Amino acid sequence: MRNPVLHMINGIDKRIDALDWASLHEVLDVQGFAEIPALLQENECASLRAMYEEEARFRTRIDMARYRFGIGEYRYFQAPLPPLIQSLRERLYPELAVAANRWLLRLGKEASYPADLQPFLEQCHRHGQTRPTPLLLKYEAGGYNCLHQDMYGDVYFPFQVVFALKRRDIDYAGGEFLLVEQRPRAQSRGHALAIEQGSAVIFPTQRRPVSGTRGTYQTTLRHGVSTVTWGTRFSLGIIFHDAQ
Numbered sequence: 040m041r042n043p044v045l046h047m048i049n050g051i052d053k054r055i056d057a058l059d060w061a062s063l064h065e066v067l068d069v070q071g072f073a074e075i076p077a078l079l080q081e082n083e084c085a086s087l088r089a090m091y092e093e094e095a096r097f098r099t100r101i102d103m104a105r106y107r108f109g110i111g112e113y114r115y116f117q118a119p120l121p122p123l124i125q126s127l128r129e130r131l132y133p134e135l136a137v138a139a140n141r142w143l144l145r146l147g148k149e150a151s152y153p154a155d156l157q158p159f160l161e162q163c164h165r166h167g168q169t170r171p172t173p174l175l176l177k178y179e180a181g182g183y184n185c186l187h188q189d190m191y192g193d194v195y196f197p198f199q200v201v202f203a204l205k206r207r208d209i210d211y212a213g214g215e216f217l218l219v220e221q222r223p224r225a226q227s228r229g230h231a232l233a234i235e236q237g238s239a240v241i242f243p244t245q246r247r248p249v250s251g252t253r254g255t256y257q258t259t260l261r262h263g264v265s266t267v268t269w270g271t272r273f274s275l276g277i278i279f280h281d282a283q
């Protein structure tokens with residue numbers, strides 16, 4: 040177990056390095072998604088929530104009902120990203136790129152994801168995807184997010200990460216993070232994840248490889264949020280590919 044005092048004083052970079060990545064990789068390979076326990080501190084969650092009201096930080100605001108995406112609102116940050124979010128994106132990327140390349144190999148494909156975020160973003164930029172995608176989401180009672188995928192152009196990274204920024208059953212109830220896995224020629228399987236404040240889920244953007252008796256096949260995943268029954272739920276989405 041990590042020393043809780045060290046955990047408090049260490050910056051986010053050190054906290055990410057100190058995660059049990061061996062077990063996260065194993066869990067990702069076996070079940071396709073993995074929970075990261077308490078990575079953000081309470082004051083960090085509070086400061087991220089407070090940013091929501093600072094209009095100048097965002098490039099786009101989406102009223103989900105308008106597009107029939109659900110009920111709630113989200114805002115995409117504009118460049119330059121706040122340092123905490125930049126660090127999360129930069130520091131989570133390299134481990135997830137290792138997993139992404141391992142998944143390509145399992146499918147008999149060549150490893151193609153650069154080891155670091157910057158060259159990956161340059162690939163996005165060459166495809167006209169230049170707008171940053173990290174976002175804050177806010178749902179009031181009655182809010183929800185329909186099952187969806189977040190691809191914003193030809194280039195996309197196969198993992199994304201979502202952080203809960205409010206306390207379950209104290210600040211809000213319901214609002215589980217949903218993942219539905221569509222299996223070829225079989226019924227879909229759903230997962231409802233109750234994420235604690237400061238914790239996160241790593242999940243596949245689009246597909247994941249599954250090893251079967253006749254080799255490796257792929258399932259398709261969609262994610263969303265179940266109805267918030269009371270209170271306000273805030274979350275932070277870290278998407279690694281930029282948008283068109």
Ligand SMILES: O=C(O)CCC(=O)C(=O)O
Nearest residue numbers: 176189201216264274276
């Ligand atoms: O609010 C949530 O937990 C869902 C976030 C989401 O859709 C995303 O990060 O792409």
Ligand SMILES: [Fe+2]
Nearest residue numbers: 187188189262
């Ligand atoms: Fe999403």
